[in-house]
Amino acid sequence: MKQQTEALHAGYEKDSQGTMAVPIYQTTAYEFRDVEHAANLFALRELGNIYTRLNNPTTDVFEKRFAALEEGEAALATSSGMAAIFYAIANAAEAGDNIVCASQLYGGTLTQAAHTLKRFGIEARFFDVHTPDAVEKLVDEKTKVIxxxxxxxPSIDVADIDAIVAIADRHGIVTVVDNTVATPILCQPLKHGVDVVVHSASKYTTGQGLAIGGILVERKGLRDKLKANPRYPQFNEPDESYHGLVYLDVPLPPYTLRARLSLLRDLGAVVSPFNSWLFIQGIETLPIRMPVHSGNAQKVAEFLAGHPRVVKVNYPGLPNDPNHAMAMKYFKDGMCSGLLSFEVADFETARQVVDRTTIFSLVVNIGDSKSIITHPASTTHQQLSDEEMEACGVKPGLIRLSIGLEDADDLIADLKQALEG
Structure with a gap:
């Protein structure tokens, strides 16, 4: 099926009542038929509902539908995008290991990688996304994730997916990619050989800033990469915490299976059924919304590029943007999503521009139907050192825009008065 059809139908078979809308199964637990049935579920001899910390019928539809959009094999929903990132990494790495990360990351992700994971004994090593060859020099026998x-x-750079994946595959290392901004409508990293995709569903997936949640999706065939791979004994050896289960001996997608039975079970960052239902509603219109976000952002970027008070515009849809060629290679029909950033002279000028806007809301979120303006240096990246900000492309005068679904002419008029007021 095409994506628009999958967005409306994938993962849902109507229940006995014939409900057109996916029901909200707002329940903590499920009754077993008898002791044998319960034992079979816990031993994975039968598949079914056990406890909503592990699985839920509404969340199951959300997971299956999102996996279909990414053309993945299976998905695992979490309570937030940050939880999805943590699970994707912790599923492969443990104390004494290291991960290799792009320097250009969302501020919260950068903090998790550089500081929080360090306290778990996992070292983060960083490379510039524009020089993927540098990854090779950072990899050793303890590298578990790229x-x-x-x-x-907010730097609005486009990674060379093929180049990074080629290095990872050469060393048998799992690649994890955050596809939140592009969404599976504009970019499908799994088709380029990426192993695991993560999203903050709080952004474009819900589309209206209604719910916090995340999701990770594993590619079809990831089992072959993990099988007998000495980097990942946790998939090949018995898990003593789950009756000696060997995840690769079970005919289920192994990466999401282990994340569910080990991490979600023990750490508990589970999405609520109601939030899963909200994400399902958002998915239904995602293929329609993303071209509008992208088209509006293109018009705004073109306006900003011609304004004398704007020092620089970061949007790969612009022909002279250094990321333009990569965007044309990896993004559907050259659409580059609704996120862009631009630089003005300094911190104080940026503050004035942000405060003068009237349609744009000063919010630390992206992907809303309503347009958002953010000053990263004073908000989302405030906790970083000057060196870390520079490395991830955040300068004092940088302003980030999440372009919504309003009329582009109104958004341009609002920015014009803010820049010239």
């Missing part, structure tokens, strides 16, 4: 974003937030 992590990057398809379209970086």
């Amino acid at each position: 992590f990057f974003e398809t379209l970086t937030n």
Whole structure:
């Protein structure tokens, strides 16, 4: 099926009532038929509902539908995008290991990688997304994950997916990619050989800023990469915490299976059924919304590029943008999503521009139907050192825009008065 059809139908078979809308199964637990049935479920001899910390019928539809959009094999929903990133990494790495990350990351992801994971004994090593060859020099026998974003937030860089994947595959290392900004409508990293895709569903997936949640999707065939791979004994050896289960001996997608039975079970960052239902509603219109976000952003970027008070515009849809060629290679029909950033002279000028806007809302979110303006240096990246900000492309005068679904002419008029007021 085409994506628009999958967005409306994938993963849902109507229940006994014939409901057209996916029901919200707002329940904590499920009754077993008898003791044998319960034992079979826990031993994976039968598949079914056990406890909503592990699975839920509404969330199951969300997971299957999102996996279909990414053309993946299976998905695991989480309580937030940050939880999805943590699970994707912690599923492969443990104390004493290292991960290789792009320097150009969302501020929260950068902090998790450089500081929080360090306290778990996992070292983060960084490379510039524009020099993927540098990854090779950072890899050793303890490297478990190579992590990057398809379209970086807020520097708006586009990664060379093929080049990074080629290095990872040469060393048998799992690649994890954050595809939140591009969404599976504009970019499908799994088709380029990426192993695991993560998303903050709080962004474009819900589309209206209604719910916090995340999701990770594994590619079809990831089992072959993990099988007998000495980097990943946790998939090849018995898990003593789950009756000696060997994840690769079970005919289920192994990466999401282990993340569910080990990490989600023990750490508990589970999405609520109601939020899963909200994400399902958002998915239904995602293929329609993303071209509008992209088209509006293109018009705004072109306006900003011609304004005398704008020092620089970061949007790969612009022909002279250094990321333009990569965007044309990896993004559907050259659409580059609704996120862009631009630089003005300094911190104080940026503050004035942000405060003068009237249609744009000053919010630390992206992917809303309503347009958002953010000053990363004073908000999302405030906790970083000057060196870390410079490395991930955040300068004092940088302003990030999440372009919504309003009329582009109104958005341009609002920015014009803010720049010239």
